[in-house]
Amino acid sequence: MSSRGRPRTFSRDDALRSAMEIFWDKGFDNTSLADLTRVMGLNPPSLYAAFGSKAKLFLEAVDLYGRTDGAGIWEFLDEAPTAKEAIHDLLKRSAKNFTQRDEPRGCMVVLSAPQMEGGDAAVCDGLKVRRLEKQGALERRLARGVAEGDLPPTVDCEAIAAYVTSIQHGMSIHARDGAPRHVLLAIADCCAAGWDGMVATMRKAQG
Amino acid sequence: MSSRGRPRTFSRDDALRSAMEIFWDKGFDNTSLADLTRVMGLNPPSLYAAFGSKAKLFLEAVDLYGRTDGAGIWEFLDEAPTAKEAIHDLLKRSAKNFTQRDEPRGCMVVLSAPQMEGGDAAVCDGLKVRRLEKQGALERRLARGVAEGDLPPTVDCEAIAAYVTSIQHGMSIHARDGAPRHVLLAIADCCAAGWDGMVATMRKAQG
DNA sequence: TCCTTTTTGTACCAATCGATACATAATTCA
DNA sequence: TGAATTATGTATCGATTGGTACAAAAAGGA
Numbered sequence: 001m002s003s004r005g006r007p008r009t010f011s012r013d014d015a016l017r018s019a020m021e022i023f024w025d026k027g028f029d030n031t032s033l034a035d036l037t038r039v040m041g042l043n044p045p046s047l048y049a050a051f052g053s054k055a056k057l058f059l060e061a062v063d064l065y066g067r068t069d070g071a072g073i074w075e076f077l078d079e080a081p082t083a084k085e086a087i088h089d090l091l092k093r094s095a096k097n098f099t100q101r102d103e104p105r106g107c108m109v110v111l112s113a114p115q116m117e118g119g120d121a122a123v124c125d126g127l128k129v130r131r132l133e134k135q136g137a138l139e140r141r142l143a144r145g146v147a148e149g150d151l152p153p154t155v156d157c158e159a160i161a162a163y164v165t166s167i168q169h170g171m172s173i174h175a176r177d178g179a180p181r182h183v184l185l186a187i188a189d190c191c192a193a194g195w196d197g198m199v200a201t202m203r204k205a206q207g
Numbered sequence: 208m209s210s211r212g213r214p215r216t217f218s219r220d221d222a223l224r225s226a227m228e229i230f231w232d233k234g235f236d237n238t239s240l241a242d243l244t245r246v247m248g249l250n251p252p253s254l255y256a257a258f259g260s261k262a263k264l265f266l267e268a269v270d271l272y273g274r275t276d277g278a279g280i281w282e283f284l285d286e287a288p289t290a291k292e293a294i295h296d297l298l299k300r301s302a303k304n305f306t307q308r309d310e311p312r313g314c315m316v317v318l319s320a321p322q323m324e325g326g327d328a329a330v331c332d333g334l335k336v337r338r339l340e341k342q343g344a345l346e347r348r349l350a351r352g353v354a355e356g357d358l359p360p361t362v363d364c365e366a367i368a369a370y371v372t373s374i375q376h377g378m379s380i381h382a383r384d385g386a387p388r389h390v391l392l393a394i395a396d397c398c399a400a401g402w403d404g405m406v407a408t409m410r411k412a413q414g
Numbered sequence: 415t416c417c418t419t420t421t422t423g424t425a426c427c428a429a430t431c432g433a434t435a436c437a438t439a440a441t442t443c444a
Numbered sequence: 445t446g447a448a449t450t451a452t453g454t455a456t457c458g459a460t461t462g463g464t465a466c467a468a469a470a471a472g473g474a
Contacts, residue, residue: 005450006440027323029236033432043453044433050451054432104324114321115383116234117311128384159393162381166394169380170373176322177335179369186366187373193408194401201400212420213470240462250423251463257421261462 012050015040019051020061024069025104028058028113028123058113059126065108066130073097073107077137083145084199087164088192090138094168095184098175106172109134135165155199167191219257222247226258227268231276232311235265235320235330265320266333272315273337280304280314284344290352291406294371295399297345301375302391305382313379316341342372362406374398 018039023031033054037044051057073093080086098106109130113123139161145151171184225246229238240261244251258264280300287293305313316337320330346368352358378391 004442004448006452008451025323026325027321030323030325032430034430045435045454046452048433110380111321111323114234114318115380116232116237116318118233118237131380131384156393159390160397162386162390163374163394163397166374166377166381167370168377170375170377173317173322173338173376174369174373177338183366183369186363187370190367190370190405190409191401194398194405197404198397198401202397211418211472213422215421239460241460252424252465253422255463 008046008050010040010042010046015042015047015050016057016060016064019057020064020108021104023058023061023112024065024108027111028055028120055120055122058123062108062112062126062130069103070097070108074134074137077141082148082150083142084150084192084195086141086145087138087195088188091164091167091171091188091191092185094171095181095188098171099179099181099184105175107169110169110172111176131165131169135161138164151199154203156202159202160198164191215253215257217247217249217253222249222254222257223264223267223271226264227271227315228311230265230268230319231272231315234318235262235327262327262329265330269315269319269333269337276310277304277315281341281344284348289355289357290349291357291399291402293348293352294345294402295395298371298374298378298395298398299392301378302388302395305378306386306388306391312382314376317376317379318383338372338376342368345371358406361410363409366409367405371398 018041019036022035022039026035033044033047036054036057037047040047042050047057051060073090076089076093077086080089094107109127113119113127115124115128139157142151142155142157142160146153146155146157167187171187174184174187225248226243229242229246233242240251240254243261243264244254247254249257254264258267280297283296283300284293287296301314316334320326320334322331322335346364349358349362349364349367353360353362353364374394378394381391381394
């Protein structure tokens with residue numbers, strides 16, 4: 001593409017990963033440009049030339065997170081033979097992923113920028129969109145379970161998807177509060193233990 | 208007490224409530240001193256004389272939240288005849304409380320300051336302590352259910368308490384993401400629908 | 415009345431925030 | 445080689461941050 005001009009002396013990918021790590025650890029607001037230039041090993045003009053702005057860099061970092069450290073959580077969702085197994089596996093993977101050594105605890109998409117008034121709109125919306133995308137994927141997986149017969153047609157897939165993401169998002173807060181891995185795994189087991197009764201009892205449009 | 212000196216011209220209680228409302232809406236970091244002095248109707252020296260610092264004001268505001276807008280959620284916890292009813296009521300009240308008109312959505316204790324590296328330690332720890340206090344109250348209510356026989360003695364009260372708070376904390380994020388009230392209520396119903404199967408299936412120390 | 419105590423408003427502090435101007439260095443293309 | 449292009453390091457921008465110094469004002473106590 002652009003081979004003209006002075007070549008950059010840093011790896012864009014490495015710099016982006018460093019940015020991801022500190023954004024994940026400190027969050028968008030608590031991470032300053034001084035932090036970023038330090039861990040990325042470059043000066044502000046290079047950062048802005050390569051990434052545009054702090055907010056754009058953050059969104060690229062979130063995408064990298066979704067492709068790397070955050071990806072494993074969702075790996076078995078579509079491969080699981082039943083919706084029940086898919087959900088239980090998702091929550092167990094979340095429990096493990098949120099409590100790994102040498103990594104910030106919890107999910108970057110949930111924690112790194114609170115959905116508060118006055119926050120950077122692009123950043124907050126970007127994270128919200130990513131959260132809702134995963135919830136949509138979950139809802140589709142549940143609908144597939146209905147189509148394949150391992151879930152009764154009476155279940156409300158939207159409600160259950162919201163229920164499961166609620167548990168998963170709450171896990172991130174527990175992880176940041178210091179909950180040990182076995183507690184997060186126990187949360188996943190609570191959901192699994194109640195599953196059969198839930199899908200048998202619940203009905204759509206209970207209003 | 209101290210009747211000497213020039214009397215203050217503002218109501219400390221009213222000012223604190225105004226501070227609570229904007230902290231709840233914008234979060235600790237996104238709320239500036241300029242915001243606070245504007246909505247509280249006083250100048251910085253008066254704010255510091257009355258409340259000490261931004262962080263101390265915030266913690267007082269959180270306490271006020273716990274005594275007022277956030278209190279209703281927990282009202283029926285100890286009065287409910289069974290643990291199951293107590294939990295289902297707690298989550299239904301949370302769903303309603305988190306989606307009220309003319310109030311910020313979600314729980315102030317969960318949302319207003321993310322537990323991130325580099326944040327104000329007193330603020331983050333203060334919120335964490337309040338979260339864990341509620342989780343402890345929940346765990347005690349479950350233990351009471353065991354003692355009174357409406358829960359089998361095999362259940363892991365710590366795990367279930369973490370499971371329920373996970374759902375509740377996740378609800379706050381859903382509320383901020385714009386989920387309508389009926390979706391949050393459906394989450395509460397999912398938990399209730401699975402309850403009997405969960406307590407019948409789960410066992411302590413499954414490791 | 416005078417002294418002490420406390421609050422008030424103005425004006426301001428040093429520090430940090432995200433973001434840039436500018437000159438220089440390093441490369442490709444002609 | 446010379447022109448065009450891009451990246452680099454230094455030094456800094458205006459704005460905003462949380463927090464105060466200071467003197468005037470308003471009360472009680474002697």
